[in-house]
Amino acid sequence: MAPLPIADTAALLVAAPLTPGLINRVKAFFAGRRGPGAFQLYHDLAKLWRKDAVVGSTTTWVFQLGPALGLAATLAAALLLPLGPRPGPAGFAGDFVAFAALIAVGRFFTTLTALDTGSAFGGMGAARELTLSSLAEPALLLSLLALARISGSPRLGGLLEAGTRAAGGGAALALAAGALFVVLLAENCRLPVDDPQTHLELTMVHEAMLLDHGGPLLALALYASALRLTLFAALLARMLLPGPCPPAGPRVALAAGVAGVALAVGVLESALARWSLRRVPVLLLWACLLAGFSLLLALA
Amino acid sequence: MTSAGDLAGALLALGLQALAGAAVWLDRRRAGGAQRLACALTLSGAVLGLFCSIDGLIRGLSGTLTLSGRLPIGALRLGADPLSWAFLLPIFAVPGLSAVFGLGYHARADHPRGRILDSWMAALAASMGLVVLSRGAAPFLLAWEAMEVSGYFVAAGEHGDPGIRRAGWVYLVAAHLSSLCLAALFALLLAHTGTTALSRTAFSALPATAAAAAFLLALAGFGLKAGLFPLHFWLPGAHAGAPSHASAVLSGAMLNVGLYGILRLTALLPAPQPWWGQCLLALGAASAAGGALFGLAQSDLKRSLAYSSMEHMGVAAMAAGLALLGAATGHPGWVALGVAAAVLHCWNHSLFKPLMFFGAGAVQRATGTRSLDRLGGLAGRMPATALAMAVGAGAAAALPPLNGFVGEWLLYLGGTRALTGSPTMPLAVPLALAALAFTGALALAGAVRIQAAVFLGRARTQDAGRATEAPAGLLLPMALAAGGCVALGSAAPLAGPLARVAETWRPGLVAEPLLGTALAWTSPAAAALVLLGTALALGSSAWLRRRGLRRGDTWACGYAGGGARAQTTATALSRSLVELFGGVLRVRMEGEPPGRRLWPGPSRIESVAPDIVLEHGMAPLWRRLNRILGHLRSFQRSRVQAYLAAAALTLAVLLLA
Numbered sequence: 001m002a003p004l005p006i007a008d009t010a011a012l013l014v015a016a017p018l019t020p021g022l023i024n025r026v027k028a029f030f031a032g033r034r035g036p037g038a039f040q041l042y043h044d045l046a047k048l049w050r051k052d053a054v055v056g057s058t059t060t061w062v063f064q065l066g067p068a069l070g071l072a073a074t075l076a077a078a079l080l081l082p083l084g085p086r087p088g089p090a091g092f093a094g095d096f097v098a099f100a101a102l103i104a105v106g107r108f109f110t111t112l113t114a115l116d117t118g119s120a121f122g123g124m125g126a127a128r129e130l131t132l133s134s135l136a137e138p139a140l141l142l143s144l145l146a147l148a149r150i151s152g153s154p155r156l157g158g159l160l161e162a163g164t165r166a167a168g169g170g171a172a173l174a175l176a177a178g179a180l181f182v183v184l185l186a187e188n189c190r191l192p193v194d195d196p197q198t199h200l201e202l203t204m205v206h207e208a209m210l211l212d213h214g215g216p217l218l219a220l221a222l223y224a225s226a227l228r229l230t231l232f233a234a235l236l237a238r239m240l241l242p243g244p245c246p247p248a249g250p251r252v253a254l255a256a257g258v259a260g261v262a263l264a265v266g267v268l269e270s271a272l273a274r275w276s277l278r279r280v281p282v283l284l285l286w287a288c289l290l291a292g293f294s295l296l297l298a299l300a
Numbered sequence: 301m302t303s304a305g306d307l308a309g310a311l312l313a314l315g316l317q318a319l320a321g322a323a324v325w326l327d328r329r330r331a332g333g334a335q336r337l338a339c340a341l342t343l344s345g346a347v348l349g350l351f352c353s354i355d356g357l358i359r360g361l362s363g364t365l366t367l368s369g370r371l372p373i374g375a376l377r378l379g380a381d382p383l384s385w386a387f388l389l390p391i392f393a394v395p396g397l398s399a400v401f402g403l404g405y406h407a408r409a410d411h412p413r414g415r416i417l418d419s420w421m422a423a424l425a426a427s428m429g430l431v432v433l434s435r436g437a438a439p440f441l442l443a444w445e446a447m448e449v450s451g452y453f454v455a456a457g458e459h460g461d462p463g464i465r466r467a468g469w470v471y472l473v474a475a476h477l478s479s480l481c482l483a484a485l486f487a488l489l490l491a492h493t494g495t496t497a498l499s500r501t502a503f504s505a506l507p508a509t510a511a512a513a514a515f516l517l518a519l520a521g522f523g524l525k526a527g528l529f530p531l532h533f534w535l536p537g538a539h540a541g542a543p544s545h546a547s548a549v550l551s552g553a554m555l556n557v558g559l560y561g562i563l564r565l566t567a568l569l570p571a572p573q574p575w576w577g578q579c580l581l582a583l584g585a586a587s588a589a590g591g592a593l594f595g596l597a598q599s600d601l602k603r604s605l606a607y608s609s610m611e612h613m614g615v616a617a618m619a620a621g622l623a624l625l626g627a628a629t630g631h632p633g634w635v636a637l638g639v640a641a642a643v644l645h646c647w648n649h650s651l652f653k654p655l656m657f658f659g660a661g662a663v664q665r666a667t668g669t670r671s672l673d674r675l676g677g678l679a680g681r682m683p684a685t686a687l688a689m690a691v692g693a694g695a696a697a698a699l700p701p702l703n704g705f706v707g708e709w710l711l712y713l714g715g716t717r718a719l720t721g722s723p724t725m726p727l728a729v730p731l732a733l734a735a736l737a738f739t740g741a742l743a744l745a746g747a748v749r750i751q752a753a754v755f756l757g758r759a760r761t762q763d764a765g766r767a768t769e770a771p772a773g774l775l776l777p778m779a780l781a782a783g784g785c786v787a788l789g790s791a792a793p794l795a796g797p798l799a800r801v802a803e804t805w806r807p808g809l810v811a812e813p814l815l816g817t818a819l820a821w822t823s824p825a826a827a828a829l830v831l832l833g834t835a836l837a838l839g840s841s842a843w844l845r846r847r848g849l850r851r852g853d854t855w856a857c858g859y860a861g862g863g864a865r866a867q868t869t870a871t872a873l874s875r876s877l878v879e880l881f882g883g884v885l886r887v888r889m890e891g892e893p894p895g896r897r898l899w900p901g902p903s904r905i906e907s908v909a910p911d912i913v914l915e916h917g918m919a920p921l922w923r924r925l926n927r928i929l930g931h932l933r934s935f936q937r938s939r940v941q942a943y944l945a946a947a948a949l950t951l952a953v954l955l956l957a
Binding site: 055145 | 857
């Protein structure tokens with residue numbers, strides 16, 4: 001008997017901190033450093049979870065509950081994603097919109113938590129996050145709509161298999177994949193949009209919002225962002241996987257796919273410098289255009 | 301109950317609401333006993349009306365009632381069907397909530413002139429109900445005019461402020477333009493069909509060109525009322541200037557009437573054309589994206605909320621457009637999902653927008669300002685208001701598991717059905733979906749902006765620092781509306797009533813199985829999401845308590861966090877977005893920048909975000925019209941001889957013709 005879809009999701013939840021670890025390994029390799037191990041985030045999370053927390057004197061219940069609520073939304077999004085051969089644990093018609101909306105719920109709580117500190121840096125990070133996501137979210141939804149058009153299915157389980165069903169939809173598929181990759185970079189604050197390793201507050205986007213988090217609150221926020229990165233990587237990998245299941249089974253293929261996306265992000269981050277913040281909206285606009293053209297091609 | 305019983309009950313409920321307008325005059329002192337009596341009357345009307353409407357909606361009842369046939373413009377025909385019941389729900393619910401809120405917010409002892417406002421609000425509620433129940437041109441136009449006029453006195457209730465007087469004037473102009481379009485619409489119908497009855501049989505004789513003209517007139521007349529771009533120019537001023545409990549009615553109930561008109565007329569007009577649906581989709585998309593974008597540039601809390609109303613009316617109009625497109629091209633699935641999404645989104649908006657206006661009222665009452673850049677830090681001092689507003693903001697940003705999400709999601713589902721199900725389709729559908737995605741992201745930014753600027757961080761002014769929690773009388777209606785936002789998030793039980801409305805809109809349609817399967821997941825998913833969030837929140841806070849939670853300074857780059865003035869303001873939070881769309885928003889800085897001298901004098905700078913349609917479209921247009929028509933004025937003030945000559949000339953022409 002094949003394991004239930006929820007077992008795949010549980011495996012994804014356990015493996016999520018590995019994705020940023022893999023990216024860091026790739027970056028360390030290209031930089032010629034020894035670098036942190038692939039499992040570093042697990043150690044960090046375990047350490048942070050056991051610490052006590054210092055919260056700003058201006059903060060309210062929003063700050064203390066925000067990270068947990070944001071994580072709840074990301075977990076719910078994980079439940080929608082189909083990982084094995086079957087649809088996700090909670091798939092339904094139109095679930096891709098719910099997926100995007102749950103990612104947005106996560107953003108709602110992250111930005112509110114940052115603004116609750118009353119810190120100028122938290123507010124700056126939140127403002128940047130809201131600006132960038134106002135272009136990234138349409139690109140995400142448009143590329144998912146294009147996939148829905150190609151595959152003829154309104155569910156994530158069906159539309160991510162657009163590659164297997166498309167007859168001559170290769171160009172549309174490639175454009176949608178390109179748009180999704182840019183969205184992955186923007187939504188997870190990777191280069192060239194945001195440098196996850198920067199220590200300069202003035203240039204931060206996502207990290208600026210986490211400046212005041214400490215202890216278990218920081219652990220929740222870090223885990224939620226690792227999970228979100230893994231979700232996007234799984235989405236992209238699932239879409240790009242070749243149609244018939246490889247002999248090793250769909251789960252191994254998916255894991256290899258996620259690792260491949262992590263490798264691509266790591267290579268990109270090693271080769272690219274961070275873009276000026278004024279240029280980033282142009283990149284995201286390109287992602288929107290790619291997704292839009294993909295939809296147009298699929299309509300033709 | 302029978303359909304006649306429900307109809308009589310609804311009319312009685314409207315009568316009770318109207319009676320409340322008279323009851324406020326019972327006592328002359330500032331005691332407020334009459335205000336409580338009026339509130340009780342409004343509430344009993346609301347409960348009775350809601351009961352009848354829900355009963356009529358669930359059982360799909362419809363019936364008509366002819367009161368008198370002796371008027372020169374046709375019989376006074378009233379009637380109700382599921383489409384009317386659906387739109388009666390907010391007309392009963394919102395004034396009821398607003399009356400309770402008004403008891404504490406606009407207490408007679410503090411606002412002795414509030415009796416006038418209360419009377420006009422009662423008249424507004426009753427006339428809105430009559431518009432929805434009208435089945436002929438005569439009652440429709442009479443009720444419409446009553447609604448417009450009472451709406452004016454409600455919007456301009458605090459007329460001491462010149463800005464509000466101007467906004468009221470703009471509202472009145474828009475209202476009369478709307479009435480003019482509708483009068484022309486009914487004249488056109490009378491000319492072609494020979495009757496003024498609002499019924500499908502009467503409309504079936506309409507030729508195609510007349511039907512198209514009628515659609516355009518309806519789109520202009522009702523679009524003005526619903527606040528669709530570019531006909532929204534009156535909306536922000538009118539809704540922001542009214543007292544908050546009145547803004548709640550104006551935005552939560554009266555805007556819906558415009559959408560009701562569009563749905564009613566398009567249900568009756570024969571042979572809808574695809575371009576009708578495309579028009580509505582385009583207007584809705586422009587309003588949704590425009591409303592979300594303009595709202596981001598406002599520094600006034602209530603103006604920002606008013607633009608959000610425009611956004612949500614745009615979403616509902618898009619849904620209606622999809623339904624119309626489906627009706628024109630023969631896709632019953634689009635019709636069912638479109639009508640259901642339009643009606644559900646109107647209901648949702650009628651819950652979360654009054655909630656947010658109540659919250660804005662409570663904040664204004666506690667701090668004396670509604671400028672977003674002068675608030676802050678209220679979550680600690682007004683926790684219940686902050687929580688209620690957070691629910692409202694989440695629903696307005698269409699976040700699951702709240703009701704706003706389900707409405708927009710139904711529209712997405714309809715659009716996706718169009719994308720996946722039919723080989724060819726008008727380009728308007730994917731374009732509208734793209735606009736909807738863009739709107740959703742901007743609406744999230746707007747919701748975060750409002751919530752953060754008002755409730756989070758430190759208080760930016762002393763007044764905000766001294767605020768205290770709103771009394772229970774103000775919190776109760778907010779809690780009811782917030783509960784509604786959460787409850788409607790699990791929308792599975794609504795499939796039946798929404799299917800009744802869709803089946804009324806397009807007879808012969810079978811909508812229930814489709815809507816039933818589409819909405820079935822919402823209830824378990826919403827419950828699961830609420831449970832997951834609650835469990836994680838409780839678990840993490842329990843763990844935090846155990847590990848220890850210390851208070852320290854906010855960290856700001858090696859320094860302790862700056863004071864209240866160093867925080868990110870609402871203007872700063874949306875600045876980069878506003879700059880990104882600067883070409884559309886035309887925000888400008890006004891005032892005197894500090895001089896470059898050695899001892900600069902006092903300076904003042906203010907970012908002004910006027911409504912672009914009003915400032916760059918309507919105002920120049922009116923000025924030009926005024927100049928041209930001004931030439932006629934010399935004739936108006938001319939001599940008696942000229943008047944006599946004109947009268948004689950007219951008489952001669954009439955006799956000869």
